Amino acid sequence: MAARKAKDIPTGGGAGGGIRWGRISLGLLVALPVMVVLLPTTIVTLVLSLPTLVAVLVDRTRERYLVATVGLLNLCGLLPALIALWERGQSVDAAMRLLTEMLYWLSALGAAGVGWAIFISLPPLVGSYYGLISQRRVHQLRKRQKQLIEAWGEDVTGHGDLEEDEEEEEPEPGDLEPAAG
Amino acid sequence: MSDQAEDLRLEEATRPARRERGGQGQGSTVVVDRRFEVEPGFPLPGLDQPHARAFAAAARDQTSPRKVYALVCDPLLAPRRGLLGPLQSLARLPMIVPLGYETVFWPPDNARRGVLILTRPEGERIQSDTRASFAPFDEDAILRKVVLPLLPALVELGARGISHRAIRADNLFFRDASRSECMLGECVSAPAALDQPSVYEPIEGAMALPAGRGVGSTSDDLYAFGVTLAILLRGGNPVAELSDEAIVHSKLSRGTYGTLVGKQRLPLSLTEALRGLLSDETADRWGLNDLEMWANGRHLSPKQPMALARASRPFEFQEKDYWNCRTLSLAFGSHWDEARQTLVGEELITWVHRSVGDEKRAEGLALQLRGAQGGRAGDAPGDRQLARVLMVLDGKAPLRQRQFSTRIDAVGEVLAVHYGDQSMRQIFVDILGNRLINYWFEAQPGMRPEYAVLKKGYEQLGFFLMRQRIGYGLERCLYDQNEFWPCLSPMLADAYVTRIEEVLPALEALTAGGLPEREPVDRHVAAFIAARTSGVPERILSALGREDDEVIRRLGNVYLLAEVQRLAGPKRLPGLAAWLGRSMGPVIESFHSREIRQTLALELQASVEAGDLYHLALAMDDGKLRKEDDSGFANATAEYSAVTRELAWVEQGGLTRPQFVFAKSQQIAAVVAGCLASLTVLVMTMLYVG
Numbered sequence: 001m002a003a004r005k006a007k008d009i010p011t012g013g014g015a016g017g018g019i020r021w022g023r024i025s026l027g028l029l030v031a032l033p034v035m036v037v038l039l040p041t042t043i044v045t046l047v048l049s050l051p052t053l054v055a056v057l058v059d060r061t062r063e064r065y066l067v068a069t070v071g072l073l074n075l076c077g078l079l080p081a082l083i084a085l086w087e088r089g090q091s092v093d094a095a096m097r098l099l100t101e102m103l104y105w106l107s108a109l110g111a112a113g114v115g116w117a118i119f120i121s122l123p124p125l126v127g128s129y130y131g132l133i134s135q136r137r138v139h140q141l142r143k144r145q146k147q148l149i150e151a152w153g154e155d156v157t158g159h160g161d162l163e164e165d166e167e168e169e170e171p172e173p174g175d176l177e178p179a180a181g
Numbered sequence: 182m183s184d185q186a187e188d189l190r191l192e193e194a195t196r197p198a199r200r201e202r203g204g205q206g207q208g209s210t211v212v213v214d215r216r217f218e219v220e221p222g223f224p225l226p227g228l229d230q231p232h233a234r235a236f237a238a239a240a241r242d243q244t245s246p247r248k249v250y251a252l253v254c255d256p257l258l259a260p261r262r263g264l265l266g267p268l269q270s271l272a273r274l275p276m277i278v279p280l281g282y283e284t285v286f287w288p289p290d291n292a293r294r295g296v297l298i299l300t301r302p303e304g305e306r307i308q309s310d311t312r313a314s315f316a317p318f319d320e321d322a323i324l325r326k327v328v329l330p331l332l333p334a335l336v337e338l339g340a341r342g343i344s345h346r347a348i349r350a351d352n353l354f355f356r357d358a359s360r361s362e363c364m365l366g367e368c369v370s371a372p373a374a375l376d377q378p379s380v381y382e383p384i385e386g387a388m389a390l391p392a393g394r395g396v397g398s399t400s401d402d403l404y405a406f407g408v409t410l411a412i413l414l415r416g417g418n419p420v421a422e423l424s425d426e427a428i429v430h431s432k433l434s435r436g437t438y439g440t441l442v443g444k445q446r447l448p449l450s451l452t453e454a455l456r457g458l459l460s461d462e463t464a465d466r467w468g469l470n471d472l473e474m475w476a477n478g479r480h481l482s483p484k485q486p487m488a489l490a491r492a493s494r495p496f497e498f499q500e501k502d503y504w505n506c507r508t509l510s511l512a513f514g515s516h517w518d519e520a521r522q523t524l525v526g527e528e529l530i531t532w533v534h535r536s537v538g539d540e541k542r543a544e545g546l547a548l549q550l551r552g553a554q555g556g557r558a559g560d561a562p563g564d565r566q567l568a569r570v571l572m573v574l575d576g577k578a579p580l581r582q583r584q585f586s587t588r589i590d591a592v593g594e595v596l597a598v599h600y601g602d603q604s605m606r607q608i609f610v611d612i613l614g615n616r617l618i619n620y621w622f623e624a625q626p627g628m629r630p631e632y633a634v635l636k637k638g639y640e641q642l643g644f645f646l647m648r649q650r651i652g653y654g655l656e657r658c659l660y661d662q663n664e665f666w667p668c669l670s671p672m673l674a675d676a677y678v679t680r681i682e683e684v685l686p687a688l689e690a691l692t693a694g695g696l697p698e699r700e701p702v703d704r705h706v707a708a709f710i711a712a713r714t715s716g717v718p719e720r721i722l723s724a725l726g727r728e729d730d731e732v733i734r735r736l737g738n739v740y741l742l743a744e745v746q747r748l749a750g751p752k753r754l755p756g757l758a759a760w761l762g763r764s765m766g767p768v769i770e771s772f773h774s775r776e777i778r779q780t781l782a783l784e785l786q787a788s789v790e791a792g793d794l795y796h797l798a799l800a801m802d803d804g805k806l807r808k809e810d811d812s813g814f815a816n817a818t819a820e821y822s823a824v825t826r827e828l829a830w831v832e833q834g835g836l837t838r839p840q841f842v843f844a845k846s847q848q849i850a851a852v853v854a855g856c857l858a859s860l861t862v863l864v865m866t867m868l869y870v871g
Binding site: 061063065066068069070072073076079080083111114115118119122123127130131133134137138141142144145148149150151152155156158 | 855
């Protein structure tokens with residue numbers, strides 16, 4: 001836990017920042033020629049990936065689950081447009097014409113929308129699921145406590161010590177490991 | 182006399198007839214030592230001893246010509262069992278000798294008692310009791326009926342190093358109805374010299390309590406023999422009306438001869454013997470050789486008593502004048518509190534210095550008294566200081582503190598005989614605590630070989646007293662010093678347990694009417710066992726004293742009795758095992774595991790049924806099981822603690838908190854999106870390629 005927290009602390013500028021900019025620079029150095037060579041593809045991709053760009057701006061978490069969810073499906077929706085462009089020939093004109101066709105917009109934005117929908121609709125479902133899990137776990141843990149008391153007597157509860165422990169530190173999810181099963 | 186005659190008539194009764202009468206009386210016959218039958222219904226008061234009651238008895242082997250009788254000993258005392266073996270072989274001598282001894286159930290008392298079987302005198306007692314008068318013996322009768330017949334017995338006893346310590350006129354019997362010869366009475370039914378009136382004791386013994394006269398020596402027997410002769414010559418005790426203190430005072434002032442014979446004119450030859458035997462100086466007293474020579478007609482010059490040094494002026498105490506240190510010491514010892522008040526100031530030191538003229542003694546007194554007062558005039562000396570002052574005044578006198586007065590070799594016997602007296606027990610503790618015994622040894626003019634042994638034994642007592650826990654303390658001193666003393670535990674009051682082999686059967690017998698409420702090991706039982714068995718492990722005795730830990734203490738009880746069972750049997754003790762088993766509740770409860778407790782309960786039941794205390798002890802104190810229980814309990818406690826914390830976390834919404842649910846949802850959404858994307862790419866690839 002402590003290690004994880006330490007890792008979460010931002011390191012700020014200095015050496016870490018330099019490395020990050022270096023990587024970006026290297027990426028651009030490789031990507032820019034490709035983007036120039038495949039300019040029509042780049043135009044279509046950038047335009048139809050707007051939902052993903054929005055997700056990138058909105059999702060500031062480290063894990064970027066929203067970006068992954070929307071981005072992956074947005075990419076799927078983009079693929080028909082890219083295939084069509086490559087069939088029609090790599091030209092800016094073809095790319096412009098293609099961007100005027102609703103079908104490709106529908107495909108890219110629809111797929112991204114599905115991603116957004118999944119992302120927004122899951123929490124209530126997951127909450128209900130964990131509610132059920134909680135009840136079951138409480139039942140299991142109480143049963144185990146009873147078994148321990150039956151096998152070892154009331155002393156096993158160690159009343160005084162336990163109360164002191166509980167007062168001293170609030171249990172955190174990361175600190176807890178299931179006792180059994 | 183009439184009792185004796187009745188006894189003789191009873192003896193004449195036929196054996197079967199006696200059995201019948203006995204059966205109708207107080208109970209059937211009691212078998213002693215497998216060889217003798219005692220009839221509780223037929224007391225023989227004429228043969229009673231001060232601390233033992235006599236009953237008719239007979240040998241089971243009907244061909245045996247020897248007549249016997251039984252003495253039922255006082256349950257609060259111990260007979261001199263160490264003499265049983267040596268005396269049995271002396272049956273040919275003119276003395277009553279013990280033929281057997283056993284602790285048996287005695288129906289009239291409804292309790293167990295020590296019963297002695299002794300050879301029975303056919304004649305009657307010379308003096309019916311210590312104060313009775315009788316026809317005086319003349320010189321010829323003394324020699325023919327008393328001295329010559331008894332001399333071989335005295336010589337034999339002396340040769341074997343046995344001191345009789347019960348030679349007195351009322352313990353002499355005519356050997357047969359013709360009254361031509363005497364025989365010595367028995368000497369084993371009570372501790373040495375306990376029954377002797379003080380007149381029969383040398384000065385040092387007479388100053389001591391009856392229990393504190395000790396085993397003594399042949400010299401003490403010869404002194405008592407001399408006193409007996411004097412009393413026989415006078416037809417009774419001439420000082421019967423005097424108190425013990427007055428008798429000793431008279432012996433100190435006038436000598437024993439002067440006290441008993443006075444101005445009575447005696448034949449010269451008897452005067453010679455009496456002066457020799459009644460010498461108050463042990464070194465000057467006649468020995469067996471002297472007596473033998475005199476009996477054979479060789480005349481020795483009479484010993485003249487050495488008069489005590491007389492002071493130029495008396496010391497007044499309790500309105501009496503005392504002219505020497507020994508009599509004053511006697512008076513101080515007899516009037517303790519008054520003596521303490523008298524010793525305030527330096528009057529005594531001045532008297533010894535100026536009137537007695539004994540510089541050394543005066544210095545010794547000054548050391549005690551000035552040291553006692555710590556430089557402050559006007560304070561009365563304490564008990565310890567007064568006891569030391571008495572030793573300075575009379576180094577030969579017994580060890581004295583208040584009413585506790587004993588020869589140095591009988592300190593333990595006084596404790597035993599007076600154990601029921603709280604004040605005597607306290608004085609005993611004070612004597613050891615104040616190191617008075619050591620001081621007594623230091624006050625002696627010379628160190629005798631036997632003193633070293635005694636000193637070592639008393640140092641051991643100090644060690645026992647320092648440890649006040651069960652198995653040690655005063656009780657341990659009692660049993661350590663008195664080899665045959667019965668266990669004084671209230672539980673065993675009716676059992677008369679004197680040997681280690683008798684402890685467990687006695688405890689087992691207590692369970693016959695149901696399990697007693699109290700525990701089977703109390704301070705007396707523990708100390709008795711510790712003293713009677715060599716090598717009871719210290720860890721067991723330590724466990725017995727663990728009042729703070731009930732489990733260890735109760736296990737200690739079981740181990741102690743198991744050790745006795747191992748050493749002395751018997752092999753099966755189901756009642757005692759059940760008694761101990763009932764007290765094992767806390768031991769079993771001390772295990773946490775229910776499964777282990779159930780196992781132990783079964784083991785306990787098996788041990789109780791087998792009556793095996795050692796198995797019981799091992800089952801209840803299984804170290805491996807205890808270790809398993811402890812480690813299992815530690816694990817279970819840790820697990821319970823973890824479960825409790827997790828339960829609290831879950832109940833507080835640990836799994837349904839929005840942050841947690843949202844985080845999980847994000848993960849799931851990403852995974853679902855990944856799966857859909859992969860599937861879509863796969864389908865599109867198939868469509869385009871196809």
